[in-house]
Amino acid sequence: MHEPTEELFLGVIHPDAALFADYFNVDQASREHRNYRKALTEAGARVLTVREVLLDGTLDGEGNAVEGPALDALRTFAGEFLVYNTDAIPAQRDAQRAYKEEVLRKANPKDLLRIILLQPEVVLSHTEGNTGFAATYRQRPMMNLFYMRDQMIATFKGLVIARMHSPQREVESRVAEFCLNKIGMPPIGRISGEGAYLEGGDFLPFGSSAFIGCGLRTTQKAIDQLMENDWLGTDRLMVVRDNWLEQEQMHLDTYFNCIDRDLVTLSANRYKAGPDSSQYLTVDVYERKNGRYSRTVEGACFVDFLEKTLGVKVIPISRPDELNYANNYLTIGPRRIMAVAGQSQELQQALAAHGVDVTWIPLPNLTRGYGAAHCMTQILGTEEVF
Template identity: 30%
Template sequence: MRKHTGENTRGRIRSEWGTLKEVAIHRPGFEMFLGLLNPEASLYERAFNRHSAIAEHRRFEEMLKDDFGIKVVKLRDAVLKAADRNAELRAMLIDNAMGALGYLGDPKKAKAARAELKKNVNVYDSDHFFDILVSRPTIDLHGTRKNEPAQLRITSTDPLTNLYFMRDQQLVTDKGVFISRMAKPQRRHETELTKLLWKALGIKIVHEAEENAIIEGGDFMPMKDFALLGEGDRTNAAGVSQMLKYGADFDEVAVVHQPSHPLMPGSEPDPMLDMHLDMYFNVAGSSTVVGSGLLMRHASVDVYQKEGRGRYSKARGRQSLYEYIKGKGFNIIELSTLEQLSYASNFLCVKDGVIIAISTELIAKSSLEYIALKARADPHRYGALHAEMSKEYNRFRSTGQIFPHSRELLENGIDFYAVNLQNLTGGYGGAHCMTAPIERS
C-alpha cells in the first residue's frame, strides 16, 4: 500500500489525526433563536439555553486558539471581509440572497419591492445579504390597499438553524473540498454560504454533489491510506458514487452502512440515534479509534479499492466496521450506549493522540431524560434502549468512570482536554460536528 509523503496543503486532508493548523467555525446568532422556537422541526435534539450555547461556542474557539495555536476562521467574518474587497464575491453573495428572499401577495407589489431592493444594493452592507441568507425571510404583501404601503409581515422559511455544525457542508479529502448536498430541507441551503467561504479562502472546490446525490461531511473520516464514508440517512448511494468518482484519491474507501440500533425493534429504526458516522465512531490518533462497540459490530462495510483516477472497484464480501478497523491494526476504545448518545464520540482530534473531548458527564442525564421521554410515549420502540441507558447511568454514578474520564484513554496514551458543550449539543452534535478542517499537517 502506497504511503503519502509531505505535508498537506490547505483544503486537502489525508488523516483525521494530522496536527490541526486551521479550522472554520460559525458562531450561532439569531438563527438559533428561530430554531429554538421549535427544536424538533429544526432538527435539534432538545431545548437549551441560547445565550449559554453562544458562550460555550466562544470558549471552544478560545481553546482552539489559545491552547493549541490553531488558526480559527469564522464563517461570517471571512465571507464579509472577502465580499467587501472582492466585487465578484459580493455579487455572488447578493445574488444568493436575492434568491433566498421570498414575496407573497400582490405580484405587482412583489415585483416592485424586489426592484427596489436591487436598486439599493450598493446602499446595504454585506451583512445585510448574509443575514438574508441565514434567515431566509418571506415578506407578505397581502392585505394592503392600492396606494398604501404594505403592512409588514415577515416569516422565515427553513432558516439556517444548523449552520454552526460546520462539518457537514463539505468533505475535505486528500483530493480537495467536495461540497455536500444536504439530506434535510432544513439544511439544504447551508452550502450557499459555505461555498462563499471556500472562495473567500482561495481554496478550490473539486466537485459539488449534484442531481439525486445526498452526502454530508459528518459521514467522512480520512485515515491516511484509506478513508471511511458512511451511507445511510444523511448520505445515499449516489452521494457515495460521486464521492468515489470526484472526491477521493485514497488507496481504499470503506463504505460503512448505517446500522439500525440493536436495542430497538428492527422494523422501526430511529436514524437520528446515529445519523452520521461521527455520532458513533471517531479517530483519536494514528493507532486508536473510539466508538460504540455495539453499533460498530452491527455496521456492515463494503470496501472499494482504487483502480485508477476516479475509478474504484468493490471488493468481494462484507465485514463489520469493528472487524475492518481491527484488521487495519487500530486499538478500539468502546463506548457504552449512554456515552455514545451523550456525544462522547463527537470529539475533535487536534493532533496525534490529543483530543478535545466533550464533558459527557454534564450531558448524560439530559440524554437519559430525552430517551426516557420517548420511552414513555412509545415503550415498544424505546423501552429496551432506555432500560440499558438507565443501567449504565447508575453504574457511572457509582464508579465515576465515564468518557473521557476513563482508564482506556490513559491505557492507550490519549490525552484529552474536556470542554463543556452542554447546551450546544442540544442541537444534535458536538466538537467534531462544529468544525470544518481547513489544514492538517
C-alpha cells in the same frame, strides 16, 4: 466554523422541526462556541468563521460599508435569500423587484449577513393609506449552520460540496461554497442527482485511507460519485454500512471516531451487536488501481475488520457516554483530541491509559442540537494527521 446567534431562536422553540434534540439557551450556546474556538486557537489551529469570511472586505474600522467587489458579491448573494412575495399584488411585481434591489444597495453588510442567515420573506399586500403597503413576515433561518462538518468533505484532493439529506439544511451548502470561493479554495466537485446524498459527518480520513458511512444521511449513489469522479485522492475507501438508521446515530462520527492509526472508539451497542441485530455494522472496501475503484471486501464484520485487518485497538463507548457525544471529538493530532466534557471516569481512565491527551470542552447547550465538537468544525485541507 459558525457561531450561532439569532438564527437559532425559532429552532429552539420547536426543537423537533429544527432537527434539534431539545430546547437550549441561545446566548449560552454562543458563549460555548466562542470558548471552543478559543481552545482550538490555543491548540494551534487557525479558525475561520462564516461570519468573518462573508464580511471580509466589506466594512471599515467604524463598521461602515466599503464599496468594492467583496460588497458587490455579498449583495448579490444576499439577494438570493430575500423574497418579496407579490402574489397578492401581481401588478407591483416589477416595481417591487426594483425596490428590493434599492434596499439591498443601501443595506449595511451586517444586515446582508442577517438576510442570508434568516432567509426572510416579505409577504406584501395593498393598503389605501399611509405607505400603500402592509406585510407579514416569514423566516427560514439557517439554524443548523453551526454544524459546519456536514456541508462539505475535505478529501486528499480538495473540498467537495455535499448534498444534504434534510430539507431544513439543503441551502447550507450554498453558503459553504460561497465562503470557499471567497477564500480562494474553490471546491473540486459537488454531489448531485436523485438519491445522491452526502453529509460530512459521515466522512473520516484515516491515515492515507478514509472511512465513509452509508446509512441515514449518506447514500451509496453519492459515494459512487466520489469514486467515479476521483475526488477522494486515496487508494482505499472503507464504506461502513449502517442498517439501524436512527437519528441519535445519524452520522458515522456519532458512533465511531479515530484517535490514532492504531486507536479508535466505537459505541458499545455497535461493538457488541451480532449479525442478527440491526445495529450490526459491516464494511465494504474499495481499492483504486489505474484510476478506477473496485470492491475488494464486501459485507465484512466492521469490528473484526478494525481489530484483525487494520490491527487497531477499539475503545467501546458506553451508552451514557455516547449520549453525551463521547464519540464526537475532534482529533487535532496523534492521540490529541478535543472532546465533550462530562464523560465518565471509566472513559477518562481508558483514554489516559492509552496515552490520549484530551482537552475537555463544556458544550451542554450546543450538544442539544444533535452534535458536538467534531460536528461544529470543518477542516479545509486534509493531510495525514496520524
